[in-house]
Amino acid sequence: MLEKTVQLLKVLKEAIRVENDGYHFYRIAAQKTDDSKGKRVFASLAQDELDHGSMLKGLYQAIEDAGEPKFDLKKWTKKKPRTRSKSPIFTAEFRGKIKGEHFALSALRIGQLLERDSIDFYSKNAKRAKHPELKSLLNFMVQWERDHLKVLVDLENFLVGKL
Amino acid sequence: MEKANQLLEMVKGAMRVENDGYQLYRVAEEKTEDPKGKDFFASLAKDEANHMQILKSLYESIKEKGEYKFDEIKDMKHILETASESPIFSKEFKQRVEQAQFEMAALSVGILLEKNSIEFYKKSAQESEEGDVKMLFSYLADWEGEHLRALVQQQKFLQDDYWTEARFYPF
Numbered sequence: 022m023l024e025k026t027v028q029l030l031k032v033l034k035e036a037i038r039v040e041n042d043g044y045h046f047y048r049i050a051a052q053k054t055d056d057s058k059g060k061r062v063f064a065s066l067a068q069d070e071l072d073h074g075s076m077l078k079g080l081y082q083a084i085e086d087a088g089e090p091k092f093d094l095k096k097w098t099k100k101k102p103r104t105r106s107k108s109p110i111f112t113a114e115f116r117g118k119i120k121g122e123h124f125a126l127s128a129l130r131i132g133q134l135l136e137r138d139s140i141d142f143y144s145k146n147a148k149r150a151k152h153p154e155l156k157s158l159l160n161f162m163v164q165w166e167r168d169h170l171k172v173l174v175d176l177e178n179f180l181v182g183k184l
Numbered sequence: 185m186e187k188a189n190q191l192l193e194m195v196k197g198a199m200r201v202e203n204d205g206y207q208l209y210r211v212a213e214e215k216t217e218d219p220k221g222k223d224f225f226a227s228l229a230k231d232e233a234n235h236m237q238i239l240k241s242l243y244e245s246i247k248e249k250g251e252y253k254f255d256e257i258k259d260m261k262h263i264l265e266t267a268s269e270s271p272i273f274s275k276e277f278k279q280r281v282e283q284a285q286f287e288m289a290a291l292s293v294g295i296l297l298e299k300n301s302i303e304f305y306k307k308s309a310q311e312s313e314e315g316d317v318k319m320l321f322s323y324l325a326d327w328e329g330e331h332l333r334a335l336v337q338q339q340k341f342l343q344d345d346y347w348t349e350a351r352f353y354p355f
Contacts, residue, residue, distance in 0.1 A: 045288075046289055046293050
């Protein structure tokens with residue numbers, strides 16, 4: 022296998038790990054959050070990360086099987102983010118009763134750390150990538166994780182009364 | 185008074201950092217099936233709760249008296265001395281590590297949180313003018329450094345087998 026292919030597989034493997042962390046974290050956050058709308062947001066983020074992970078795994082296997090870094094980017098980037106800033110937010114009742122030490126607030130902040138870490142990972146590797154399709158794929162992921170970050174920041178601001 | 189307010193903001197930020205860690209480790213403890221893994225996350229949660237208690241006392245002292253009484257904080261040193269040694273995940277757990285997706289994610293998220301805490305405490309220590317406050321933040325930065333080392337150690341213990349066995353499950 023070419024060194025270039027090995028490098029590509031390494032980046033994809035790490036990307037799958039990043040998505041796996043997000044998926045499991047948001048899944049638990051959805052389970053633990055009392056608020057119905059909050060649950061939907063975390064579940065939607067979990068589903069996005071699951072989609073990313075599946076896409077990256079499919080790509081990993083396709084490259085591993087072919088033994089060379091050839092892939093059709095359009096095929097792998099068909100899905101669109103389901104979680105947007107205007108997606109359901111926490112209820113006003115929930116905001117009224119939330120206190121500083123609530124799990125939901127911590128989950129939103131931890132989610133932001135995760136998204137920043139993902140953005141950092143994808144940006145760094147997009148810059149390094151020599152393969153143009155891979156570069157585009159990683160930039161596509163950067164944008165998607167930025168959307169997630171914005172959702173989480175908006176939600177935290179909503180809950181602490183800044184919005 | 186402005187100085188007191190700045191210090192209050194800093195302590196409030198520290199309480200947020202500790203609370204995030206506490207919430208994560210408590211959920212991780214609850215969700216982990218491995219008994220040694222449970223002890224590991226419980227020990228981290230307990231440490232963060234102890235830090236919170238100290239910071240809360242500091243916050244209340246500044247808020248009520250407009251100044252901090254470090255004698256009270258020093259009296260709480262016994263809390264800091266109870267830091268437990270990190271137990272490790274069991275060998276049995278390692279053998280069925282392909283089922284450990286949540287635990288692996290919890291370790292990674294914990295590592296991210298600890299790195300963030302260390303950065304926050306180091307910055308706060310640098311920005312603090314009072315010697316005692318500086319010392320407290322440096323102390324907390326060191327402690328979170330210990331947590332980070334423990335988490336990385338656990339991750340290494342499980343990681344190699346995890347990826348081989350799991351073949352990227354659940355994707």
